[in-house]
Amino acid sequence: MDIIVCIKQVPDTTDVRIDPETNTLVREGVSCIINPFDMYAIEEGIRLKERFGGKVIVITMGPPQAEDALREAISLGADDGILITDRLFAGSDTWATSYTLAGAIRKIQRYDLIICGKQAIDGDTAQVGPGISAHLDIPQITYVKKIEEIKPSDNGSGFIRAERMTEEGYEIIESPLPCLITVVKEINEPRLPSLKGKMRAKKIEITKWAASDLDLDQNLLGLKGSPTKVVKIFTPAPRKKGQILEGDPKEVVEKLLALLKNDII
Numbered sequence: 065m066d067i068i069v070c071i072k073q074v075p076d077t078t079d080v081r082i083d084p085e086t087n088t089l090v091r092e093g094v095s096c097i098i099n100p101f102d103m104y105a106i107e108e109g110i111r112l113k114e115r116f117g118g119k120v121i122v123i124t125m126g127p128p129q130a131e132d133a134l135r136e137a138i139s140l141g142a143d144d145g146i147l148i149t150d151r152l153f154a155g156s157d158t159w160a161t162s163y164t165l166a167g168a169i170r171k172i173q174r175y176d177l178i179i180c181g182k183q184a185i186d187g188d189t190a191q192v193g194p195g196i197s198a199h200l201d202i203p204q205i206t207y208v209k210k211i212e213e214i215k216p217s218d219n220g221s222g223f224i225r226a227e228r229m230t231e232e233g234y235e236i237i238e239s240p241l242p243c244l245i246t247v248v249k250e251i252n253e254p255r256l257p258s259l260k261g262k263m264r265a266k267k268i269e270i271t272k273w274a275a276s277d278l279d280l281d282q283n284l285l286g287l288k289g290s291p292t293k294v295v296k297i298f299t300p301a302p303r304k305k306g307q308i309l310e311g312d313p314k315e316v317v318e319k320l321l322a323l324l325k326n327d328i329i
Contacts (some may be wrong), residue, residue, distance in 0.1 A: 066176050067112055068175045069105050069109040069178075070105070070178065072102060072125075072186075072192075073096045074098075074185060090154065096132075096133070096261055098136055100249070103254040106120075107251075108211070112177070120141070121142070121146060123146040130149065140255060148273050148278075162192045163289070167278040180196070180244075181246065183248060194244075200244070205226050205244075208251060209229040222234070224238070226239075307323070
């Protein structure tokens with residue numbers, strides 16, 4: 065079973081910086097970690113490989129330092145890592161990011177399942193996974209909390225049945241393979257890297273692809289190709305100090321209504 069896991073390196077919450085010219089996150093030279101939700105995607109991919117055999121390829125798009133995230137994924141049990149890096153990708157919104165990642169997956173060609181974390185903690189949009197499936201024209205199941213059954217097949221009859229978490233409970237959805245799923249933290253408990261895994265990750269050669277290595281329209285990449293733009297980032301003005309109304313409940317209600325009518329609050 066061939067599995068692709070898409071991960072993202074995100075700034076540590078204690079070291080978030082914004083480029084004042086582009087209004088985008090500064091990623092180079094900033095302390096970063098693997099997006100926490102992607103750790104569950106990595107773990108699920110490895111568990112499926114251990115169950116069915118095959119290969120887990122982890123891919124990420126980012127600056128050169130994102131190679132560290134791929135090596136960490138390999139130390140956990142992934143087989144290979146691919147870094148998609150180019151100045152042309154800088155400033156990509158979720159549409160441009162999913163378009164670029166889909167282009168890289170097309171180049172990989174062989175896959176049964178694509179796994180993503182449900183969302184990245186720096187953007188919180190949950191759009192990249194579904195965007196990849198749309199660009200590849202394959203089915204998707206989002207917010208997967210459990211894979212009930214999966215049957216890989218070389219003749220096109222493979223399928224996946226999964227529990228999809230909702231606000232009210234969960235749905236059971238079945239889809240043919242290949243398919244893309246996004247996973248939530250309820251799906252598993254990520255493992256720690258082994259010493260053997262760390263040694264392998266340190267030595268392995270990471271594949272690197274630039275924009276010129278992918279069959280992509282360069283007008284649709286990066287900040288230039290992003291339909292959404294961050295026009296301005298600012299800290300909201302502090303709220304006015306509130307009032308505490310005391311006394312008999314009836315009197316408090318009358319005071320509150322008077323304040324509201326006078327538009328003081």
